[in-house]
Amino acid sequence: xxxxxxxxxxxxxxxxxxxxxxxxxxxxxxxxxxxxxxxxxxxxxxxxxxxxxxxxxxxxxxxxxxxxxxxxxxxxxxxxxxxxxxxxxxxxxxxxxxxxxxxxxxxxxxxxxxxxxxxxxxxxxxxxxxxxxxxxxxxxxxxxxxxxxxxxxxxxxxxxxxxxxxxxxxxxxxxxxxxxxxxxxxxxxxxxxxxxxxxxxxxxxxxxxxxxxxxxxxxxxxxxxxxxxxxxxxxxxxxxxxxxxxxxxxxxxxxxxxxxxxxxxxxxxxxxxxxxxxxxxxxxxxxxxxxxxxxxxxxxxxxxxxxxxxxxxxxxxxxxxxxxxxxxxxxxxxxxxxxxxxxxxxxxxxxxxxxxxxxxxxxxxxxxxxxxxxxxxxxxxxxxxxxxxxxxxxxxxxxxxxxxxxxxxxxxxxxxxxxxxxxxxxxxxxxxxxxxxxxxxxxxxxxxxxxxxxxxxxxxxxxxxxxxxxxxxxxxxxxxxxxxxxxxxxxxxxxx
RNA sequence: GGCGCUAUCGUCUAAGGGUUAGGACAAGGCCCUCUCAAGGCUUAAAUACGGGUUCGAAUCCCGUUAGCGCUACCA
Numbered sequence: 001x002x003x004x005x006x007x008x009x010x011x012x013x014x015x016x017x018x019x020x021x022x023x024x025x026x027x028x029x030x031x032x033x034x035x036x037x038x039x040x041x042x043x044x045x046x047x048x049x050x051x052x053x054x055x056x057x058x059x060x061x062x063x064x065x066x067x068x069x070x071x072x073x074x075x076x077x078x079x080x081x082x083x084x085x086x087x088x089x090x091x092x093x094x095x096x097x098x099x100x101x102x103x104x105x106x107x108x109x110x111x112x113x114x115x116x117x118x119x120x121x122x123x124x125x126x127x128x129x130x131x132x133x134x135x136x137x138x139x140x141x142x143x144x145x146x147x148x149x150x151x152x153x154x155x156x157x158x159x160x161x162x163x164x165x166x167x168x169x170x171x172x173x174x175x176x177x178x179x180x181x182x183x184x185x186x187x188x189x190x191x192x193x194x195x196x197x198x199x200x201x202x203x204x205x206x207x208x209x210x211x212x213x214x215x216x217x218x219x220x221x222x223x224x225x226x227x228x229x230x231x232x233x234x235x236x237x238x239x240x241x242x243x244x245x246x247x248x249x250x251x252x253x254x255x256x257x258x259x260x261x262x263x264x265x266x267x268x269x270x271x272x273x274x275x276x277x278x279x280x281x282x283x284x285x286x287x288x289x290x291x292x293x294x295x296x297x298x299x300x301x302x303x304x305x306x307x308x309x310x311x312x313x314x315x316x317x318x319x320x321x322x323x324x325x326x327x328x329x330x331x332x333x334x335x336x337x338x339x340x341x342x343x344x345x346x347x348x349x350x351x352x353x354x355x356x357x358x359x360x361x362x363x364x365x366x367x368x369x370x371x372x373x374x375x376x377x378x379x380x381x382x383x384x385x386x387x388x389x390x391x392x393x394x395x396x397x398x399x400x401x402x403x404x405x406x407x408x409x410x411x412x413x414x415x416x417x418x419x420x421x422x423x424x425x426x427x428x429x430x431x432x433x434x435x436x437x438x439x440x441x442x443x444x445x446x447x448x449x450x451x452x453x454x455x456x457x458x459x460x461x462x463x464x465x466x467x468x469x470x471x472x473x474x475x476x477x478x479x480x481x482x483x484x485x486x487x488x489x490x491x492x493x494x495x496x
Numbered sequence: 497g498g499c500g501c502u503a504u505c506g507u508c509u510a511a512g513g514g515u516u517a518g519g520a521c522a523a524g525g526c527c528c529u530c531u532c533a534a535g536g537c538u539u540a541a542a543u544a545c546g547g548g549u550u551c552g553a554a555u556c557c558c559g560u561u562a563g564c565g566c567u568a569c570c571a
Contacts, residue, residue: 011571046570127569143498144567162569180501189499189567197569204571228500228566251502258563286508289520293509299519301508318509320502321564328508328521338534374534385532400531434530441530452530464532 004036005218008069009043009208012054012082015269016061018324019223019253019261022287024067026221026250029288029312031070039215040072040091042099043208044081045201055082055099059089061270065280066305071215073098095215100207107202110210110240111163111195119239120195122161123150145191163196165205165236173231178219178248178314185231193232205229209236212245221248221314224321225260248314251291252321261324277352277379278329282336284308286329290322302335334377342370349382356383358390365389367474371466385466389475394461396487401457404450411454412491414444418455419484422477430473433480437469458487 006027010020031038040062042055055078062069071093079085081099097103114120123146130146137144146164155161167188175183195206202210212220227249237244255265267273273283285303294300294311303311337345346362346369353360365386372385388394401411421436422428441451456468459480465471472480 009571013571043571049570123569130569138497141497164569183500185499187499191567194569199569201569203569208571223565224501225565226571230500249501252564254564256507260564289508291508295510297510297518299510301520322509323507325507325521331521334534372533375532437530449530456531462531466532468530 002218004031004034005039005216006031006036006221007039007041007212007215007217009041010058011043011046011049012051012058013046013049014051014054015271016058018268018270018273018287021065021067021270021283022253022290023221023223023250024062025284025287026292028067028069029309030219030221030314032309033312036218037070039093039217040069040098041211041215042073042081043204044099044101045204045207047199047201052084053082056085056089059091064274065270065283071095071098077102100211103211104201106214107196107206107210108200111206114165114195114239115163117239118166120163120165121151122155122157123164124155124159124161125149143189148192151192160198162194162198164192165195165232167192168235173234175230175234175247178246179317180227180249180319183227188231190229190232205232205236209233213237213240213242217245219246219248221250224249224252248317251318253290254321254323256323258323265324266326278333279336282329282333286332290324291318292316330377337376337379338374340373342373345369345373348379352379353383353386356380358387360390364474364476368466368470371470375466388460388462388465394483396461397457397463400463401454406450406454408491412488414440414451414454415458415484415488415491418458419481419488422472422484423481425477428473428477430469433472434469455484459483
């Protein structure tokens with residue numbers, strides 16, 4: 001059997017979209033499931049929309065999220081396509097180049113071949129003429145599209161022109177789609193589409209067909225929106241006498257309103273999720289479950305990349321589009337945060353806390369990390385939970401401390417005695433702090449809850465914190481006692 | 497308008513002719529508990545509509561409706 005080869009062909013027009021991540025994921029899962037190769041190809045044929053730095057950003061994002069391709073543009077190729085590229089993201093491969101702007105000569109050659117075979121022709125219709133045609137068609141309420149005016153005109157190569165594909169008339173065409181099943185077009189509606197633009201660059205249709213053939217792509221997995229142009233691609237393969245790959249059109253990723261996920265639904269760039277504190281593992285796992293499921297009664301939904309690879313199959317890809325749920329992604333991110341080893345979580349947290357302006361003490365952070373782990377959905381959720389550890393002066397939430405029968409005098413007493421109790425401990429740790437403070441609560445004659453609330457706010461300033469005794473241990477014996485003493489003094493003024 | 501795709505709880509989905517239509521997120525309740533979480537238990541929640549085929553349909557067929565995509569010298 002022929003080697004399985006898939007390709008992901010994004011346009012470097014901006015940051016990688018989360019929907020693109022799903023497509024890239026499926027390309028890799030499918031290829032690797034069958035021991036094949038996943039290829040990254042840069043589709044930069046639209047010279048208008050190129051964004052500087054986008055190729056590097058694309059590969060950087062892909063690799064951050066854990067998607068690594070087997071073949072793709074080398075450093076030299078990227079540098080050629082993108083000024084200002086500094087290197088370090090090249091992939092390389094034998095069927096180079098993997099950047100379409102570097103394959104233009106090949107597309108022109110294929111285009112010439114198509115003209116020679118009578119499947120394509122040059123067209124020098126002006127934009128105005130085309131516009132006029134369209135208006136007239138609209139007025140007559142006809143289907144809009146190119147009339148075929150230049151079909152028999154033999155436009156010479158010397159004048160500015162495009163090359164159009166000659167759509168055969170009265171042809172039915174059938175696509176055996178690996179996801180959708182058999183899709184039939186009784187007649188082809190497309191009207192002699194442009195293959196080669198007047199700037200000499202190919203349109204998607206020509207470039208993708210030529211490349212998929214040249215790069216020996218066996219399976220084309222792509223978004224649903226390409227389904228309507230699939231007949232064109234099939235016809236192109238046929239006209240060239242090439243064997244067409246297997247097509248699999250993937251269901252769309254939707255926003256809550258059922259339309260294709262876009263900016264107005266919230267974050268859509270992978271970069272944005274990264275900056276918001278999502279874990280790459282969670283993103284991949286979550287995206288795999290939009291439009292695909294393990295099925296067969298499987299009720300587990302947390303899978304590593306390896307597990308996904310082992311289970312993936314096109315038969316289990318859904319037909320219907322799926323809504324992207326930020327809620328469920330967040331939950332899943334929490335699941336992945338909880339799976340991390342404490343040291344690993346600490347390492348991922350540190351830069352975020354530093355960026356938030358905290359003077360992080362590694363030892364304190366390490367002590368508290370296991371206790372905030374089940375309290376995080378996103379990495380930055382840690383900031384409000386741990387900042388009391390790294391601030392010189394804390395603001396205390398007095399209103400939360402002094403309520404429901406707790407007055408300043410009682411609170412002052414608790415803090416003063418709490419400070420003494422903590423300071424007196426030998427072999428200070430969370431357990432000994434707890435023992436001392438529980439004893440204090442008992443002796444005070446008050447319920448433990450309110451007493452601990454006073455101490456919590458005295459030590460951390462906040463009413464919501466990691467577990468009290470672990471927080472006190474993380475802060476340290478001297479500092480905790482000091483904060484209690486300080487609170488007692490502040491409350492003393494209040495009492496007077 | 498034309499062509500095409502799609503249709504199970506609010507959302508992601510399972511069930512490939514026979515199940516009390518299952519699980520997960522979100523929501524509600526209970527338990528645990530020093531706050532907040534996490535965790536455990538639990539409740540509510542769906543086969544778009546109408547026709548067939550069949551002993552039997554969420555599942556196969558047809559129609560309707562609705563949504564989406566494409567209809568560019570964008571991909």
